[in-house]
Amino acid sequence: MQKQISILLLFFFCAFNSFAQDTLQEIKVRGNSKSLKKSYSVTANTTVLTSKELLKAACCNLAESFETNPSIDVNFSDALTGTKQIKMLGLTSPYLMITEENIPSVRGASQAYGLSFTPGTWVESIQITKGAGSVVNGFESISGQINTELIKPISDIPFFLNAYGSTDSRFELNAHFNKKISDKWSSSLFAHGNTRVSKNDMNDDGFLDNPLAKQINVLNRWQYTNAEKGWVSFINFRYMNDKKQTGELNFDPNRDKGTTNYWGSEINTERFDVSTKLGYVFPDMPYQSIGFQNAFNSHDQNSYFGLNLYNIKQKSYYSNLIFNSIINNTKHKFSTGLNFTYDKYGEFVNANDYSRIDNSVGAFFEYTYDNTDNFSVVFGGRIDNHNRLGTFATPRLHVRYNPWEKGVLRFSAGRGKRSANVFAENQQLLASSKTFDFLNTNGKIYGLNPEIAWNYGLSFIQGFLLFGKSADVGFDFYRTDFQNQAVVDVMQSPQQVLFYNLDGKSYANSLQVEFNYELKKHFNLRTAYKFYDIQTDYLSGTYQRPLQAKHRFFGNLGYETHILDKGKQWKFDYTFNWLGKQQLPNTSTNPVEDRLPEFSPSFSVMNIQVTRTFSSTFEIYIGGENIGNYKQDNVILGNENPFGPTFDASIVYGPVFGQMYYAGLRFKIK
Amino acid sequence: MMKNIIVVLLLTFVGFTAQAQEVKNKNAKVEFHVSGNCEMCKKRIEKAALSVSGVKSADWHMDCGTLYLITNEQKTDVLTIQKAIAKVGHDTDEVKALKEDYEKLHTCCRYERK
Numbered sequence: 001m002q003k004q005i006s007i008l009l010l011f012f013f014c015a016f017n018s019f020a021q022d023t024l025q026e027i028k029v030r031g032n033s034k035s036l037k038k039s040y041s042v043t044a045n046t047t048v049l050t051s052k053e054l055l056k057a058a059c060c061n062l063a064e065s066f067e068t069n070p071s072i073d074v075n076f077s078d079a080l081t082g083t084k085q086i087k088m089l090g091l092t093s094p095y096l097m098i099t100e101e102n103i104p105s106v107r108g109a110s111q112a113y114g115l116s117f118t119p120g121t122w123v124e125s126i127q128i129t130k131g132a133g134s135v136v137n138g139f140e141s142i143s144g145q146i147n148t149e150l151i152k153p154i155s156d157i158p159f160f161l162n163a164y165g166s167t168d169s170r171f172e173l174n175a176h177f178n179k180k181i182s183d184k185w186s187s188s189l190f191a192h193g194n195t196r197v198s199k200n201d202m203n204d205d206g207f208l209d210n211p212l213a214k215q216i217n218v219l220n221r222w223q224y225t226n227a228e229k230g231w232v233s234f235i236n237f238r239y240m241n242d243k244k245q246t247g248e249l250n251f252d253p254n255r256d257k258g259t260t261n262y263w264g265s266e267i268n269t270e271r272f273d274v275s276t277k278l279g280y281v282f283p284d285m286p287y288q289s290i291g292f293q294n295a296f297n298s299h300d301q302n303s304y305f306g307l308n309l310y311n312i313k314q315k316s317y318y319s320n321l322i323f324n325s326i327i328n329n330t331k332h333k334f335s336t337g338l339n340f341t342y343d344k345y346g347e348f349v350n351a352n353d354y355s356r357i358d359n360s361v362g363a364f365f366e367y368t369y370d371n372t373d374n375f376s377v378v379f380g381g382r383i384d385n386h387n388r389l390g391t392f393a394t395p396r397l398h399v400r401y402n403p404w405e406k407g408v409l410r411f412s413a414g415r416g417k418r419s420a421n422v423f424a425e426n427q428q429l430l431a432s433s434k435t436f437d438f439l440n441t442n443g444k445i446y447g448l449n450p451e452i453a454w455n456y457g458l459s460f461i462q463g464f465l466l467f468g469k470s471a472d473v474g475f476d477f478y479r480t481d482f483q484n485q486a487v488v489d490v491m492q493s494p495q496q497v498l499f500y501n502l503d504g505k506s507y508a509n510s511l512q513v514e515f516n517y518e519l520k521k522h523f524n525l526r527t528a529y530k531f532y533d534i535q536t537d538y539l540s541g542t543y544q545r546p547l548q549a550k551h552r553f554f555g556n557l558g559y560e561t562h563i564l565d566k567g568k569q570w571k572f573d574y575t576f577n578w579l580g581k582q583q584l585p586n587t588s589t590n591p592v593e594d595r596l597p598e599f600s601p602s603f604s605v606m607n608i609q610v611t612r613t614f615s616s617t618f619e620i621y622i623g624g625e626n627i628g629n630y631k632q633d634n635v636i637l638g639n640e641n642p643f644g645p646t647f648d649a650s651i652v653y654g655p656v657f658g659q660m661y662y663a664g665l666r667f668k669i670k
Numbered sequence: 671m672m673k674n675i676i677v678v679l680l681l682t683f684v685g686f687t688a689q690a691q692e693v694k695n696k697n698a699k700v701e702f703h704v705s706g707n708c709e710m711c712k713k714r715i716e717k718a719a720l721s722v723s724g725v726k727s728a729d730w731h732m733d734c735g736t737l738y739l740i741t742n743e744q745k746t747d748v749l750t751i752q753k754a755i756a757k758v759g760h761d762t763d764e765v766k767a768l769k770e771d772y773e774k775l776h777t778c779c780r781y782e783r784k
Contacts, residue, residue, distance in 0.1 A: 284697040285740065287727050329720045330727040372717050 035558075036069065036526075038461060038472075040408045043368070043376045043400045044134070045459050045476065047071055049126040051151075056558060056573045057609060058164060058621055058664055060172055060194065062123065062148060063115035067607065068575055070514060070528035070554045071128050072146075075547075076632075078652040080246055080265060080305070080431045082196075082210045083116045089130065089143040089478045089510040090532040090548055094418070094425045095453070097133055097141030100148050101234070102293065102320075103275055104138060108343055109299045109314035110271070111425045117240055117271065119192040119217060121162050121174040124149045131457035131478055132396045132414020135364045135380035136322060136335055139394040142416035142453045143480055143508070153178060153186040153223040159669040166662035168210055169198040184226050192217040199249055202658045203631055205639045207649070209657040211246035211267075230281040230289075238273040247306075248642065257304065263642030265431060267303040287330055291322040291337075305430040306642065312424055313346040333368040339384075349423050349436070354446065358419065360386035374402035388419055388444040406463035406472075413456045419445040420486035422499050429490070429497050432648040433638070439500035445486075449501050452483040471517040482506040482536075490546055490585035491538045494594075494637075495645055504537030508545075526556040544583040547653050549602075551580035567616035571609075573623075578604040582653045587637065587646075594637045594646040600653040603630045617670065622663040629659040694743040697726070702748065704730060704737045705761040705781045714779070718758045722751050737762075 035053035039046065049069060056068045063084040066072040075085040088096055098106035098114070106114030126148050133145035160176035172194040180186045196213045203209065217240045224233040245253060247264030256262045275295035282288040299314040322337040339362045347354040362384030370376040378398040385391045396414035403409060423446075429436075441447040459476030485506045489498035511531040518524050530552040534545040544550065555576040563569045581599040588595065609623030632654035638646035704715050712730050715737060719728035724745025729738045739751065752762040759771040761783065772783070 284699070285726075287740075326726060328723070329725055331720055372720065373713050 038474075040402060040406060040461070040463070041376075041400075043370075043378045043398045043410070044412065045130045045410050045457065047128045049128065051124055054120055054123055054126075055571075055611065055621075056556075057575070057607065058120075058623055058662060060164065060170075061116045061120055062118040062126075065120050065123065065126065068526075068556050068558075068573065069128070070512065070526065070530070070556075071130060073530075073552065076652055076655050078428060078650070078656070080211065080428055080649055081113060081267065082213060082244060082246075083113050085112075086115065087548075088128075088146075089455075089480060090508045090534045090545065091143040091480060092425075094420065095142040095416075095480075097137060097145040098148075099137055099145065101150060101275075101277065102137055102147060103277075103295045103318060104140075105148075107140070108316065108421055109301060109312045109345070109347075109424050111421060112427050113242070113267075113269065117217065117242065117269075118148065119172075119174055119190070119194075121160070121176070121192070122150050122190050122219065124151045130459070130476065131412040132398070132416070132455045134378070135366055135382040135394055135396050136337070137320070138339060138341070139362065139382060139384050139392075140416060140418040142418070142451075142455055143478070150219075150221070151176070151188065151190075153188040153221055154180075154225055156186070156188050157668055157670050159667075161667040162664060164662060164664035166660055168196070168200055168657055168660050170194065170196045170210075170213070170662075172664075185222065185224055187220070187222045190217075190219040190221075200657060201249055203633075203635060203656065205636055206248055206250075207263075207636050207639055208246045208249065211244040211265075213242070213244045215242040216240070217242075228283070230283045232279045232281075234275075234277040236273065236275045238271070240269070240271040240273075242267075242269045242271075244268075258307070260307070260643045263306045263647070265303070265305045267301065269299070269301045271297065271299050273297040285325075287333070288325040289323075291320075291324070293320045293322075294318070303427075305427075306647075308430045309348065309350050310423065310427055310430055311346075311348045314343060316341070316343040318342075331370055331372060333370070334366060335368075336363075336365045338363050347423065349430075354423070358386070358388055360384050360389070376400045386419075389417055389450045392417060408461050410459045411457065413454070415452070415454050417450055417452045419450050420448065422446055422448070422486055422488065426488055426497070428650045429488075432650050433643070433645050434490075434495055434497045434648070436497050437499070439498055443501065446499065448486045448499060449484050451485050453480050453485070454483070455480045466517060469518040469520065471515070473516075474512075474514040476510075476512050478508075478510045480508040485536070487536060487538065489538050489540075491540050491543050492586065494585070494587045494590050494648065498539065500539075502537070505542075506536040507534070509533040522560040522562070524556075524558045526554070526558075528554040530554070540586070546583045546585045547651070549579040549582045551602075553578040563613075567613055569611075569613040571611040571613070573607075573609045573611075575607045576604065577606075578602070579654075584653065585648075585651055587648075587651075590637070590646045596634065596637070596651065600632075603654055604628065605630060605655060617668045618666070620663065620665045623661070625660045625662075626655045626657075627659050630655055631658045632656055696742045696744060698741050698743045700739040700741050700748055700751075701736055702752070702763045703735050704755055705735060705783070706730070706732070706779065707781045708732070708778055710776060711760065711779050711781070714758050715755055715760055718755045718760075719751055722746055722754045725751060 035050050037048040054065050066074050073087040129145040133141040156178040158178050162174040164172040175191045177189045194215045200209045219238045222235040244267045248262040251262040251264030253266055278292045280290045295318045301312045303310045319340040324335045326333050341360045343358040345356050362382050364382035366380035368378045380396045382394045394415050399411045401409045438447045443449040457478035461474035463472040485502040487500050487502050492498050514528045516526045532550055534548055535542055557574045559572045561570045580602045584596050584600055605626050606628050607625045611621040613619040635656050637648040638644055715730045716728040719725050724742040726740045752765040755762050756765040756767040759767045759775045761767050
């Protein structure tokens with residue numbers, strides 16, 4: 001009997017060996033022909049960008065990887081930080097939950113530049129969810145979630161090399177190494193370096209168009225997979241050091257820092273991250289699993305903008321325990337668990353000390369009903385206790401219905417709450433002569449109250465055949481209603497930034513209409529029109545959110561030749577963006593020469609890229625950004641007198657540098 | 671070597687039967703063949719299987735026609751599940767669908783009957 005049982009057990013493990021492996025592999029995004037995937041059967045309005053999509057633009061980092069996608073608007077990098085901010089539903093990244101492998105990554109001190117701290121080549125896929133997200137990762141997301149999956153050591157290739165250079169004198173090098181250590185352990189080492197070596201001033205205003213930069217970024221990750229027992233684990237170590245210098249051409253930090261000789265700025269950031277992930281899938285119940293994530297990071301930014309000093313240090317710890325299972329059968333699934341977050345900030349703005357400790361603990365429960373056919377609903381809720389936000393509930397709802405074939409109707413609603421890190425999120429405003437004034441003092445975050453918003457969304461996609469080729473049309477409408485907002489007011493006076501609690505209304509309406517069509521085999525067209533109505537009641541009246549176009553048009557054409565033997569192929573990509581006029585910050589009381597109109601002009605920007613694959617191991621690409629050479633006029637107000645009252649380098653609504661061309665190569669050992 | 675393997679296999683089967691008689695597994699892995707053609711069939715077959723109380727998960731593979739189930743043996747048995755699937759028009763190992771149920775299927779779902 002004893003012997004039989006042991007043999008029986010053996011048999012079971014053998015049988016589940018293959019079974020558990022299947023389950024684990026489902027996590028992987030399969031390499032496939034489609035670069036942008038929209039599902040008709042997923043409940044939330046989620047688009048998946050595969051690594052193939054990321055190659056359509058030679059994206060250097062995460063912020064730049066959304067250029068070929070209409071759901072996300074990429075702003076123009078400003079002269080100061082050189083960083084591209086992203087927006088979804090017209091709201092900037094503080095209102096998005098940005099996670100890396102489901103661990104919140106761009107938050108707190110890293111809010112402004114965090115996306116530029118993940119090199120594009122590390123990314124395996126990106127999931128973009130519009131509207132209220134899942135409750136599993138936290139309560140902060142308001143307008144959407146962006147999750148990035150990095151390349152997994154188990155499926156990585158032994159060696160990858162990417163080199164890039166551009167006419168704005170930016171150079172990048174990415175090298176990936178991978179080793180399968182045993183049948184259970186594998187490890188990857190990713191090394192990234194980028195630099196901008198020479199000073200550019202294409203608009204002759206005496207200021208750099210983009211900062212001198214130097215970044216070193218190293219990630220070492222370990223993966224343990226034991227499919228027989230159902231275990232999978234990741235351990236990541238990461239170090240990043242980023243240095244930027246900008247300002248007047250003649251500015252020399254060693255000589256001029258802290259003086260009024262020349263205006264200049266340096267932003268130096270050092271980060272260290274450790275994260276672990278442990279997942280267990282019950283071998284005899286593949287629908288039941290436990291996940292445990294832990295992340296520690298230390299972020300240290302030292303910076304000055306002219307005579308303004310800004311230093312922020314953040315040490316944070318994040319932990320998440322998730323249990324997934326079913327009720328009766330897989331039509332009824334649930335996830336439940338606990339989160340814990342601890343953030344210790346040391347923040348100094350000039351002589352003011354805003355250091356503080358934030359912590360929160362919360363529990364969540366998310367129920368999913370799926371009739372396995374044409375209807376599913378996700379209902380989630382969480383209760384959190386936060387030392388500044390108090391105890392509060394966060395409900396979220398997603399519904400999907402397929403009324404007929406290839407048609408999908410989705411609805412979502414949810415609440416988000418967050419503390420605004422007003423300096424970290426708006427630090428570009430420090431590059432001006434503006435004074436910073438808080439009109440409220442009773443709240444717990446810089447004297448302000450927490451931000452609370454509700455988001456509702458409705459979307460519909462219909463796929464069909466047009467002249468025998470696949471096409472789809474879609475529209476979505478989202479509304480974000482702020483109950484409270486930490487208003488950042490640049491409409492009052494050109495010499496002031498005011499921060500205060502919303503008094504009145506603030507909302508963001510976003511409408512997107514999309515049409516995608518396969519013109520012929522391997523020749524795809526994507527088009528989108530976007531309408532944003534984002535209004536806030538400021539002290540001086542109701543205005544559209546500054547630096548946000550009300551109308552936008554997006555188009556993308558992608559063409560690939562057939563893959564010949566040995567993998568030879570050409571790929572062509574063209575992206576067109578048209579932006580309507582944008583509300584500009586108030587400059588009406590400045591002297592005439594430092595005054596901007598109330599609205600920016602409308603303009604368009606075009607990018608192209610050509611990739612030549614010589615074999616499955618080697619390819620080169622060349623491309624151009626802003627080939628129409630559009631340049632914003634008057635980027636830096638008061639540039640004649642940078643320490644005078646009208647100086648402002650924060651009003652960037654369009655490209656500063658003009659046209660830019662680049663080339664690069666990718667080499668793989670498989 | 672070969673002999674050993676046969677003994678192990680034999681013992682396994684003996685063990686399996688013995689075990690099945692002794693305790694009813696709450697997470698029993700069950701698989702059998704279900705006739706069908708397409709994605710629509712997959713949905714229908716899985717839906718029918720899940721409609722049986724005690725079936726926890728169902729996954730029908732279109733390429734080989736095998737239905738993989740995890741069931742609670744205390745609540746249901748293979749025959750009940752196969753009957754439920756036959757009722758929506760799909761033949762299984764033990765239970766064949768009635769002609770009228772088969773004919774209710776969408777034209778693209780009308781698999782070849784043996």
